[in-house]
Amino acid sequence: MQTLTVDLGERSYPIYIGVGLLARSDLFKQHLAGRQVAIVTNDKVAPLYLEQLLKTLEGCEVTSVVLPDGESHKNWETLQLIFDGMLVARHDRGTTVIALGGGVVGDMAGFAAACYQRGVAFIQVPTTLLSQVDSSVGGKTGINHPLGKNMIGAFYQPQAVMIDTAVLQTLPARELSAGLAEVIKYGLICDAPFLDWLEANVVAMRELDMTVLAQAIERSCAAKARVVGVDERESGLRAILNLGHTFGHAIETHMGYGVWLHGEAVAAGTAMALEMSVRLGWISEAERDRGLRLLLKAGLPVIPPEEMTPGDFLEHMAVDKKVLGGRLRLVLLKQVGEAVITDKFPHEILEATLRADYRALVAQLGE
Numbered sequence: 001m002q003t004l005t006v007d008l009g010e011r012s013y014p015i016y017i018g019v020g021l022l023a024r025s026d027l028f029k030q031h032l033a034g035r036q037v038a039i040v041t042n043d044k045v046a047p048l049y050l051e052q053l054l055k056t057l058e059g060c061e062v063t064s065v066v067l068p069d070g071e072s073h074k075n076w077e078t079l080q081l082i083f084d085g086m087l088v089a090r091h092d093r094g095t096t097v098i099a100l101g102g103g104v105v106g107d108m109a110g111f112a113a114a115c116y117q118r119g120v121a122f123i124q125v126p127t128t129l130l131s132q133v134d135s136s137v138g139g140k141t142g143i144n145h146p147l148g149k150n151m152i153g154a155f156y157q158p159q160a161v162m163i164d165t166a167v168l169q170t171l172p173a174r175e176l177s178a179g180l181a182e183v184i185k186y187g188l189i190c191d192a193p194f195l196d197w198l199e200a201n202v203v204a205m206r207e208l209d210m211t212v213l214a215q216a217i218e219r220s221c222a223a224k225a226r227v228v229g230v231d232e233r234e235s236g237l238r239a240i241l242n243l244g245h246t247f248g249h250a251i252e253t254h255m256g257y258g259v260w261l262h263g264e265a266v267a268a269g270t271a272m273a274l275e276m277s278v279r280l281g282w283i284s285e286a287e288r289d290r291g292l293r294l295l296l297k298a299g300l301p302v303i304p305p306e307e308m309t310p311g312d313f314l315e316h317m318a319v320d321k322k323v324l325g326g327r328l329r330l331v332l333l334k335q336v337g338e339a340v341i342t343d344k345f346p347h348e349i350l351e352a353t354l355r356a357d358y359r360a361l362v363a364q365l366g367e
């Protein structure tokens with residue numbers, strides 16, 4: 001087992017990474033606030049892993065809340081089911097919420113933990129690659145609004161993150177690829193040598209080579225922990241973790257939550273951020289193409305939905321959380337391995353990026 005730390009003073013916490021952590025009673029019990037536990041999961045993950053976790057928590061007073069699966073349920077109505085389950089079972093302030101699932105469950109359970117009786121303990125047990133490398137670390141929690149992705153939420157750090165890599169064996173291939181979008185992100189924004197490693201290992205990751213997956217998870221979590229440790233509440237640096245997300249969130253909101261997976265929308269959004277960085281003269285076409293090739297090798301889309309017009313993008317991007325004082329700020333690449341957040345770009349370059357022919361860009365890669 002590997003242990004990393006998210007260093008946030010009195011709110012610091014460990015990230016444990018290893019095979020079989022779901023069965024580690026000692027580890028779980030070390031981070032529980034008391035005997036009461038509310039496991040929040042969904043109807044896809046529960047049949048796979050709930051029984052194991054219940055066994056691990058034997059001796060605790062456990063309530064299981066099983067939510068409907070999917071991004072389209074990341075909303076107020078579903079959040080209410082968590083509060084209903086906890087209140088009916090009379091959970092008090094000494095309870096611990098455990099999120100057992102992907103990023104959707106983790107974001108909602110974390111938000112519920114932040115709100116329930118003004119805040120109770122919380123443990124993340126991420127079960128998708130995306131949640132293991134990104135969403136379970138750093139304390140962003142929340143739900144979607146019909147007008148904008150993740151618009152309602154709170155910063156609320158967990159007591160611990162338990163990453164059991166064995167659960168990836170049941171993850172559908174499309175979801176594994178979605179997680180790779182966030183892994184590739186770390187290489188592009190802050191760890192250029194990681195891109196070389198990914199180019200050599202992405203196929204093994206897609207084939208579920210557990211050793212390689214664990215290495216990628218550890219390196220990704222370490223990058224995220226570093227950034228969050230510097231800027232927990234996104235007053236600056238943390239925004240770089242949103243490379244491709246402003247374009248991507250527009251895709252998710254416009255297409256309907258769940259139609260494009262979050263990681264897929266981020267991948268197409270990253271292609272757009274790469275293209276805009278080329279148009280600003282910051283990276284070369286060859287560097288953009290390298291990024292596109294890696295995303296494609298990871299099984300990800302790099303062509304935004306053809307039915308979305310530049311106007312559609314601009315409308316959705318106007319409600320992005322990075323809009324400040326009415327000005328849109330975007331995360332772009334100054335160079336490969338160095339991202340910046342900026343509102344200093346000519347609007348025509350953004351428009352040209354939205355109008356660019358991504359199908360032609362892929363065709364010229366000759367893949």
Ligand code: NAD
Nearest residue numbers: 044102103104105127128130131134135140167170171262
């Ligand atoms: P998800 O939670 O919808 O999980 C994807 C699918 O895999 C779901 O159907 C889920 O039930 C299923 N699943 C989960 N674990 C499984 C397993 N081990 N075996 C088989 N099936 C399994 O999606 P996701 O990609 O994990 O997360 C996306 C969400 O995370 C989005 O809502 C996004 O906004 C959010 N997010 C949050 C942060 C953050 O910092 N909080 C960062 C990135 C993404």
Ligand code: GLY
Nearest residue numbers: 138140238241242
């Ligand atoms: N996924 C972006 C962040 O955690 O800040």
